[in-house]
Amino acid sequence: MDFRIKNGTLLLSENEGLAVVNRELFVEDGRISFSGKEGKNYEEVDAKDRLVMPGLVNMHTHAYMTLMRNYADDVDFEEWLFKRCMPVEDRLPAEGAYWASLLAIEEMIRTGTTCFNDMHMFRGQSARAALDAGMRAVIGRGLVGEDLETDGRSRFEEMLSEQAEYGGGLAEFVIAPHAIYSCSEKLLVQLNEEAKKRGMLKHIHLSESVNEVENCLKARGKTPVEFLSDIGFLDDRTILAHCVQMRGRDIALIRESGATVVTNPASNAKLGNGFAPIREFLEAGVNVCLGTDGTASNNTLNMFREMGLLSIIHKGLNLDSTAAPAEQVIRMATENAGRALKKPGRIGALKEGAAADLIFLDLTEPSMFPANNPVSALCYSANGSEVSSVMIDGKFVMKDRRMLTIDTERTRFEVQKIADRYL
Numbered sequence: 001m002d003f004r005i006k007n008g009t010l011l012l013s014e015n016e017g018l019a020v021v022n023r024e025l026f027v028e029d030g031r032i033s034f035s036g037k038e039g040k041n042y043e044e045v046d047a048k049d050r051l052v053m054p055g056l057v058n059m060h061t062h063a064y065m066t067l068m069r070n071y072a073d074d075v076d077f078e079e080w081l082f083k084r085c086m087p088v089e090d091r092l093p094a095e096g097a098y099w100a101s102l103l104a105i106e107e108m109i110r111t112g113t114t115c116f117n118d119m120h121m122f123r124g125q126s127a128r129a130a131l132d133a134g135m136r137a138v139i140g141r142g143l144v145g146e147d148l149e150t151d152g153r154s155r156f157e158e159m160l161s162e163q164a165e166y167g168g169g170l171a172e173f174v175i176a177p178h179a180i181y182s183c184s185e186k187l188l189v190q191l192n193e194e195a196k197k198r199g200m201l202k203h204i205h206l207s208e209s210v211n212e213v214e215n216c217l218k219a220r221g222k223t224p225v226e227f228l229s230d231i232g233f234l235d236d237r238t239i240l241a242h243c244v245q246m247r248g249r250d251i252a253l254i255r256e257s258g259a260t261v262v263t264n265p266a267s268n269a270k271l272g273n274g275f276a277p278i279r280e281f282l283e284a285g286v287n288v289c290l291g292t293d294g295t296a297s298n299n300t301l302n303m304f305r306e307m308g309l310l311s312i313i314h315k316g317l318n319l320d321s322t323a324a325p326a327e328q329v330i331r332m333a334t335e336n337a338g339r340a341l342k343k344p345g346r347i348g349a350l351k352e353g354a355a356a357d358l359i360f361l362d363l364t365e366p367s368m369f370p371a372n373n374p375v376s377a378l379c380y381s382a383n384g385s386e387v388s389s390v391m392i393d394g395k396f397v398m399k400d401r402r403m404l405t406i407d408t409e410r411t412r413f414e415v416q417k418i419a420d421r422y423l
């Protein structure tokens with residue numbers, strides 16, 4: 001189905017910045033076009049009172065963790081991870097991860113996210129949920145262990161088999177070692193070689209907490225960033241989640257490598273890990289993206305909330321009201337993700353030829369009215385509930401707030417059943 005979107009206000013991605021214009025838009029074969037073809041049959045969409053913008057990209061999350069929403073709040077980080085979350089992961093059946101991921105995807109779509117970068121622990125489940133929902137996804141199996149010959153092997157093979165089963169189309173697969181404290185140096189070197197050989201991106205948690213950095217300094221005499229740099233792991237195909245605790249030359253090393261940093265302000269603050277030095281990353285020219293992390297730590301997957309928090313936190317932290325301005329934050333949630341995923345101008349952008357991943361916001365909602373500055377409104381006023389319709393890859397997955405690809409009642413029934421049994 002091809003669409004002609006009329007009467008809308010568009011948020012265009014231009015080289016010199018974001019532009020708000022009233023213009024007609026066409027969607028053909030899943031791509032954006034500004035000039036329709038004569039004689040072609042388009043389904044018309046009236047976008048009056050709607051702001052049409054590129055869908056948001058959640059660059060770091062764990063969809064299955066939505067089962068654990070509000071399950072382990074106000075506890076110590078180590079207790080949260082090792083005593084609360086991990087034991088549930090160990091006893092949860094794969095089907096549980098599927099339904100929790102579907103619930104996560106529903107929340108993401110309802111709040112304007114059209115692509116998520118997932119690190120998961122259950123073979124195939126988040127990919128299956130994403131494809132069932134018509135959601136774009138970047139999928140990485142969390143890898144841990146000593147090496148690919150012994151304990152790291154089975155998860156790596158799982159990753160390859162799910163890539164063969166679900167890859168292509170809307171799901172892209174990446175190599176996702178969990179962290180430097182759960183993977184040996186040997187395994188990280190091996191996975192780096194595999195990523196190069198297979199032309200895959202890498203996704204890893206890095207320098208999330210003070211403990212992680214101090215333990216690394218004690219054991220290796222270098223910071224986690226220096227360690228990854230020394231073993232050749234950092235490059236422009238590497239996505240680093242968190243990077244909260246930066247020391248010495250860390251930021252310069254990340255900049256030189258061309259790696260992307262994904263900041264997760266709500267999760268980092270809530271788990272007591274601190275605030276990533278976003279202003280310093282931006283000044284150094286690092287590509288910064290935005291993520292929510294999992295629902296067990298955030299506790300939502302709402303990228304509008306995350307954008308507002310990011311900007312406000314960094315203004316306060318730096319005693320500088322010009323820090324993290326709205327336009328820069330929106331770019332982190334859209335086009336910077338396209339850059340990190342090696343699809344610049346195709347993902348996270350409203351421009352000719354880009355993937356038709358579009359969200360429609362209701363400009364008559366009180367939070368968006370009057371529309372004195374729609375770009376500011378998206379960062380400081382919107383709360384996600386303004387999203388009325390969502391299109392991914394040229395297909396509507398939500399229209400006028402009705403979910404079209406997810407059986408929402410069944411999803412709640414299944415998630416509740418699993419929560420009752422396994423939490």
Ligand SMILES: [Zn+2]
Pocket residue numbers: 060061062205241293294
């Ligand atoms: Zn994470």
